[in-house]
Amino acid sequence: MSEQTASSVRYVEATKRYPGASSPAVDKLTLEVPAGEICVLVGPSGCGKTTAMRMVNRTVEISEGDVLVGEDSVRDREPAQLRREIGYVIQQVGLFPHRTISENIGAVPQLLGWEKDRIRQRSSELLELIGLDPELGDRYPAQLSGGQQQRVGVARALAADPLVMLMDEPFGAIDPINRERLQNEFLRLQAEIRKTVLFVTHDIDEAIKMGDRVAVMREGGRIEQYATPAELLMAPANEFVEDFVGADRALKRLALMRVRDIHLWEAPLAHVGQATGEVRAKLESPDVEVAFPLLVDAERRPLGWLSERDLAAEVVPGRPDSPLGPVLELDDVMRDALADLLQHETQYAPVIDHAGRIAGVLSVEIISEFLGSPEAKSDEHPAVERPHG
Amino acid sequence: MGNPFVVAAGEVGGDFFKERSSGTLPCQADESHLFCFDWAKENIDRYGTPAQQHLEIVLLSVLIGFVVAFALALLAHRTRWLQPPLLAATGILYTIPSIAFFFLLLPLTGFGRDTAVLVLSAYTLQIIYRNTMLGLDNVPDSVKDAARGMGLTNRQILWKVELPLATPEIIAGLRVATASTIAITTLVVLISAGGLGTEMYGSNFNFPTAILIAVAIIALMVLAFDLLLLTAQRLLTPWRKV
Numbered sequence: 199m200s201e202q203t204a205s206s207v208r209y210v211e212a213t214k215r216y217p218g219a220s221s222p223a224v225d226k227l228t229l230e231v232p233a234g235e236i237c238v239l240v241g242p243s244g245c246g247k248t249t250a251m252r253m254v255n256r257t258v259e260i261s262e263g264d265v266l267v268g269e270d271s272v273r274d275r276e277p278a279q280l281r282r283e284i285g286y287v288i289q290q291v292g293l294f295p296h297r298t299i300s301e302n303i304g305a306v307p308q309l310l311g312w313e314k315d316r317i318r319q320r321s322s323e324l325l326e327l328i329g330l331d332p333e334l335g336d337r338y339p340a341q342l343s344g345g346q347q348q349r350v351g352v353a354r355a356l357a358a359d360p361l362v363m364l365m366d367e368p369f370g371a372i373d374p375i376n377r378e379r380l381q382n383e384f385l386r387l388q389a390e391i392r393k394t395v396l397f398v399t400h401d402i403d404e405a406i407k408m409g410d411r412v413a414v415m416r417e418g419g420r421i422e423q424y425a426t427p428a429e430l431l432m433a434p435a436n437e438f439v440e441d442f443v444g445a446d447r448a449l450k451r452l453a454l455m456r457v458r459d460i461h462l463w464e465a466p467l468a469h470v471g472q473a474t475g476e477v478r479a480k481l482e483s484p485d486v487e488v489a490f491p492l493l494v495d496a497e498r499r500p501l502g503w504l505s506e507r508d509l510a511a512e513v514v515p516g517r518p519d520s521p522l523g524p525v526l527e528l529d530d531v532m533r534d535a536l537a538d539l540l541q542h543e544t545q546y547a548p549v550i551d552h553a554g555r556i557a558g559v560l561s562v563e564i565i566s567e568f569l570g571s572p573e574a575k576s577d578e579h580p581a582v583e584r585p586h587g
Numbered sequence: 588m589g590n591p592f593v594v595a596a597g598e599v600g601g602d603f604f605k606e607r608s609s610g611t612l613p614c615q616a617d618e619s620h621l622f623c624f625d626w627a628k629e630n631i632d633r634y635g636t637p638a639q640q641h642l643e644i645v646l647l648s649v650l651i652g653f654v655v656a657f658a659l660a661l662l663a664h665r666t667r668w669l670q671p672p673l674l675a676a677t678g679i680l681y682t683i684p685s686i687a688f689f690f691l692l693l694p695l696t697g698f699g700r701d702t703a704v705l706v707l708s709a710y711t712l713q714i715i716y717r718n719t720m721l722g723l724d725n726v727p728d729s730v731k732d733a734a735r736g737m738g739l740t741n742r743q744i745l746w747k748v749e750l751p752l753a754t755p756e757i758i759a760g761l762r763v764a765t766a767s768t769i770a771i772t773t774l775v776v777l778i779s780a781g782g783l784g785t786e787m788y789g790s791n792f793n794f795p796t797a798i799l800i801a802v803a804i805i806a807l808m809v810l811a812f813d814l815l816l817l818t819a820q821r822l823l824t825p826w827r828k829v
Contacts, residue, residue, distance in 0.1 A: 257736050281738035292733025296751045296826045306737050338826040354737075364736070 204394040205361040207231040207254060211263035214249050214419075223249045224419030226263060231411070234392040238409035240399055241442070246419030247398045251364050254396060255284045267362055282306050285355030285363035285393070289370045291347045293339040299325070299350055300335035306358040324353040327387065345376040352384065356391070363395045370399070381407060402443055406431065406450060414439050428454050448569045455532040457549055460568055462558025465548060466491045468504055472514045477504070488559055492548055493518045498555040500525060500548045523547055528557055536565050623796040631800070633786065638804055640700075640781035645768050645808075647704050652711030652764060657757075659712070660719035661745070673716065681713040685771050689778045703780035707771060711764040718760025722753025755827065758820040765812045769805055 211226040224246040231237040239247040252258035253265050256277045265272045272280055293302050301308075303324050304317040312320070325332050328349040339347055348368060355363055368384075369377045381404065388395065399405055405412045406427040413424045416438060423435035431447045431454070434440040444450070468477045468491040477491045493501045493514065502518030524538045524547045539547055539562055546561035656677070663669045683691075688706045696702040726749045734744045750757075776784030786801040821828070 255736060257732075278738045278740045281736055286733065286736035288729060288733060288736070290727070290729030290732075292727070292729035292731075294730060294734070294748060295727075296748075296824065309738055309743075340826065351733075 203359060203361055204233040204392055205268035206233045206266075207237075207362055207394055207396060208266040209250070209253070209263070210266065212250070212253055212260055212265050213262040214246070214253065214258055215261040221418060222261070224253070227419045227421070229413060229421060229424065231394055231396060233394050235410040236388060236395040236397055236408055238397045238399060238405040238412045239415055240402055240405035240409075240412055241415035243400060245415045245417055247400075247415050248366055250415070250419045251366060251396050251398050254362060254364055255281045255286060257281075257286075282309055282358060283361055285360040285365075287348075287351050287355045287363065287365040287368045289367040291339075291351040291371075293347055293350060293354070295339055298336050298338055299330075299342070302339065302350060303335075303354045303357050305354060310358055320357060324357060327356075328353045329383065345372055345380060348372060348380060349383070352387075356393075361394065363393045365395060365397045367399055368397070369404070370401075377404075384408070403450065403453070406453060414442055449533075452533040452536060452565070452569075453531060456528065457526055457530045457532060457535050457560055458528040458557075460532065460560070460564060462549055462560055463487045463546070463564065465500075465556055465559045467498070467556065468493050468514045469496075470514055470516045474509045474511060474514060477514060478509060487561070487563075488546060490520070492556065492559075494556055497553075500550065500556050525550055526560055527552070532565070535560055536562070621795060622799055623794075626796050627800055630797075634783070634800060634804060637781055637783045637785050637801075638808075641769070641772050641783045641805075642808070644700060644703055644707065644772050644775060644780065644782055645765065645812075648707035648768050648772075649711055649761065649765050651704065652708035652768075653715055653761065655708065656712045656715035657719055660716050660723065663716075663720065664723050664745070664749075670720070674720075677713040677716050680709045685710070685774055686777065689774065693778060698779040700775075700780045702778050703772070703775035703782075707768050707775070710771065711768060714764045714767075715757075715760045718756045718763075719753065722756030723749050725756065726752045751824075754823050755820060758816055758823070762813055762816045765816065766809045769808050769812065773801070773805065 208231070209227045209229040211228055212224060213222050213226055214224040215222045227246075227250055229237075229250075239250060241247050249258050253260050254267065254272060256272055256275075260273060267280075267284070293299075294305065297305070300318065300321040303321040304312075307317045307320055321335060322332050325335055330346060330349060330353075334342065334346070339350070342350065348371075351368070355365075369380050372380060385408065397405075397408055399408070409427055411424060412427055412430055414422045414430070416422055422442075423430060423439045425433075425435075428451070430439065430443060431451050434443055434447070440447075464485060466477070466480045466483075466486050466488055468480075470493065480486065481489070481491060491504045491509075493504055495501055500522060502522045503520040504514065505519035508515055508519045523544050524542045526535045526538060526547050526549045528549060528551050530538075535547075539545070539560070545563070546559050549557045549560050551557045659673055659677075663673050685706065688709075689702065692702050692706060696705060730748060730752070731744060734748045739747065772782050773784035773787060775782050776788050783801045783805055787798045
């Protein structure tokens with residue numbers, strides 16, 4: 199991919215006053231977004247987050263102060279020229295209904311005077327990047343689903359390889375299942391293209407999921423806390439942030455963790471043909487929390503749980519009495535792992551590594567102990583890898 | 588100048604029925620006949636010139652009306668406060684009864700085609716102006732917002748986004764304006780501007796055949812223009828077929 203260019207964005211006491219309003223919509227906002235990162239502006243409606251975002255491409259004119267893209271003030275730029283260098287994605291997508299998908303994607307390159315062949319090539323390249331069938335390029339927007347339209351909206355914003363992307367509640371109008379999918383797709387895309395992204399949302403869960411950094415804002419565009427999602431959840435700066443993040447912030451922490459980040463139980467292992475007495479002895483060891491032995495093959499891959507009836511025999515049978523149930527992976531996001539356990543109505547499940555070998559057992563108990571521990575609430579826990587890292 | 592209706596009708600009517608060499612046809616004399624085919628066969632060529640005049644007046648009027656109304660709409664689109672006064676002005680023009688409008692203008696512009704075109708194009712303003720504004724207003728805000736955010740200038744937004752998207756409404760306005768102009772043009776005979784009205788008002792009211800032929804030509808004209816404009820719309824707005 200050719201996209202390697204991104205610029206930092208710096209607000210310097212940026213202020214927006216609307217005529218007739220008693221207080222500024224955005225009051226002396228100072229904020230720095232490093233190049234290549236996703237910064238989420240989150241806050242209740244009317245907090246000025248969208249106004250702040252729109253200052254960057256001057257769809258909102260700055261009253262006082264400045265916004266710098268890279269080293270350059272946006273105030274020195276001709277607005278239309280500036281906007282062609284900044285990707286723009288909005289909630290209602292705003293595709294041109296009278297242009298085909300390819301023409302929509304090629305809109306900014308066309309404004310920039312690219313050659314026809316280069317535009318066509320770029321369009322199909324982007325269709326591929328967002329995972330749309332290239333044949334859809336000749337369709338009109340009305341022929342696409344909402345989710346497909348928003349993907350095209352993202353592709354259109356990326357077409358001219360912008361320095362910065364502005365995304366205003368881009369997935370806000372999509373149903374929850376597709377929203378999740380689009381968020382994941384965008385994170386995967388971002389891992390590849392590394393744009394500087396200003397992302398506006400009122401949904402704290404989305405902010406935590408999408409942001410490298412999250413700026414929690416309140417009225418007047420005042421930043422209450424600007425931190426990584428983990429910091430935000432572990433150490434809210436004040437009551438406003440704490441309220442906004444929600445009482446379930448410990449639970450939200452799970453979205454940032456992988457199964458490998460928590461201390462797992464050891465599984466009492468059993469092999470086919472092993473004497474059951476040996477296995478029983480293992481179960482009685484004080485460190486073993488699991489009530490039943492896990493049957494594994496020669497490669498230590500789990501086959502199933504042994505029951506009391508299995509253990510009544512002389513040797514371990516080749517076919518365990520109980521099914522294996524859910525199997526988790528070390529790389530699973532903790533929240534999904536918990537959801538898996540709850541959905542299967544099971545207390546615990548084996549965890550495997552990427553080779554499929556047993557790595558331990560995760561239980562509802564481990565998670566609830568973690569949530570109740572000071573570790574979940576303090577910042578002592580080591581910073582965790584970003585889910586899309 | 589006396590009664591203009593009499594003057595006008597007298598001028599165009601003349602010896603409408605007597606000039607044909609074959610004299611009075613049997614079905615022409617019989618008032619119970621609704622349509623006299625023999626007469627139609629012999630006299631169809633009478634309608635050539637009036638139909639052509641009719642067509643010219645309609646085309647000229649709609650064209651001028653469109654240019655003026657379109658310009659006014661673009662002006663009002665950019666200068667929002669002009670919208671109510673322009674709507675009122677075009678609306679008032681539209682409410683003037685057509686016969687009164689023709690005769691009010693006679694002292695200023697005289698008999699003939701100019702007056703006819705002036706009045707008829709004034710009548711088209713309201714519908715074309717209103718539909719153009721409607722079409723521009725119907726463009727979704729999100730599309731305009733996206734266009735602006737992507738770096739289209741205001742002029743580019745107007746010509747590349749707003750007007751193409753307003754095409755269906757603009758053409759709908761043209762269709763209504765053209766159909767009504769074709770109908771009202773039958774009245775311009777009253778100010779000696781010709782058209783198919785000559786074959787209606789100049790005729791014997793007891794002889795419907797002459798009028799029916801004119802009506803049929805007018806109906807065909809309306810139909811043809813409607814189809815033409817509809818086809819144009821289909822070609823101009825391929826995205827709406829989907």
